[in-house]
Amino acid sequence: MQAVCDVLEQLLREGSLRHYAIGGATAAGFHGEPLATRDVDVFVFIDPPAGALLVTLDPLFSRLAQLGFNEFEEEGILIHGLPVQFLSAATGLETEAVEQAMVVDWENHRLRVMRPEHLAAIALTVGRPKDRARLVYLAELPDFDYSRFADILLRHGLQDRWHNWATALGLSQN
Amino acid sequence: MHQQPLIERKSTNLEISSRARGLPQWRNKQRSLPVGEKIELIGRFIQETRQLELVKKSCKLSVTSSNNCSAKGR
Numbered sequence: 001m002q003a004v005c006d007v008l009e010q011l012l013r014e015g016s017l018r019h020y021a022i023g024g025a026t027a028a029g030f031h032g033e034p035l036a037t038r039d040v041d042v043f044v045f046i047d048p049p050a051g052a053l054l055v056t057l058d059p060l061f062s063r064l065a066q067l068g069f070n071e072f073e074e075e076g077i078l079i080h081g082l083p084v085q086f087l088s089a090a091t092g093l094e095t096e097a098v099e100q101a102m103v104v105d106w107e108n109h110r111l112r113v114m115r116p117e118h119l120a121a122i123a124l125t126v127g128r129p130k131d132r133a134r135l136v137y138l139a140e141l142p143d144f145d146y147s148r149f150a151d152i153l154l155r156h157g158l159q160d161r162w163h164n165w166a167t168a169l170g171l172s173q174n
Numbered sequence: 175m176h177q178q179p180l181i182e183r184k185s186t187n188l189e190i191s192s193r194a195r196g197l198p199q200w201r202n203k204q205r206s207l208p209v210g211e212k213i214e215l216i217g218r219f220i221q222e223t224r225q226l227e228l229v230k231k232s233c234k235l236s237v238t239s240s241n242n243c244s245a246k247g248r
Contacts, residue, residue, distance in 0.1 A: 001217030002210065026216055033204035034212070034219040038227065073224075082220055106209040 003080040004040060005111045007067065016063045019045040021101035023087075023094075023114045023122065028134055031116045032141050035134075039076040039083035043098050043114070046088060055088050093121055093156045116141055117149040124153075124161050132169060139171050146172075 011017045022030070024041030048055045061077065064070070069079050076083025089098045097118035104111045114122075120138040123131035138144060153159045166173045197205075207215065 001213045001220075004217070005213065026220070029216050029219070030212065033201050034216045036223050037220060038223050039220065082217060083224070104209055106213075109210070109213075111209070111213065 001040075001082060002109050004082050004084060005109050007064075007069075007079050008042065008112075009110050010067075011060070011063065014063075016060055017044050018047055019089075019098050021098040021112045021114045023097065023119065025134070027113045028116070028119050028138060030111075030113050031119075031143070032137060035137075038074075039085045041085050041087060043087050043089045043094055045095075045098060057086055057088065060086060091125070093118070093125060093152070096152075096155075097122065115148070116144050117152055120144070120149060121152045121156060121158060124158050124165060125156075132165070135165065136169055136171065139166075 008017070008020055008022075012020060021027075021043050022040060023043045025035045025037035026040045029035040029037070044057075044060070046055050046057065046060060049059070061070075064077060064079070069077055071078045073083045076085045078084075089095045097114045100118065101112045101114050104113060116138045120135050123135045123138070139149075153162050163173065165171070204212070204215065
């Protein structure tokens, strides 16, 4: 997994990615204890090719192929044996989550990971059963910043949904 | 190479007392791992989840295949 982080940082340094942050269950597990998941979700900003209106991940996959990673497993490309799913940050919330991601350095490695408060807000917007479980898990983390979370909910119009979910799930709302 | 189990589920007095305060001991232990170790543990979780899914898929295939044989009277 450290090797995957190194590849992501390399892509960022050389400009294949404009910005990235790990999200999903991998990021949620980073803030607490690891959670079961099949792949690493990586939210990215990529500039569209000159003259094009649509963003495509093709240049990124071409570069990964040059680096020797050209095998896919379901939606993920295998990087050092781990399936990595690249997702173009689409909504305002995802964009903000990537821009404000935590940067964690250790032993000459670097990881950019979405904050728990953004992950919780994204779980609210997606709304699958596993997102409800993830929301409970994140909101009960000791370092969960309710003040930051409240600001995110306000900016993205999610207060009512949070109120309904928190009531249904028995979560503290402060 | 022998690897430690990802989740220690031994029921010990220590774990029971830890659970009473909130989290079971194994969860507290995983939460407080150094970044590098936690990252590697996450990678192992992903690998093991994939392996479990492959086992599940092969089990489903063998059940389906067995049912097909029965339906054909073989």
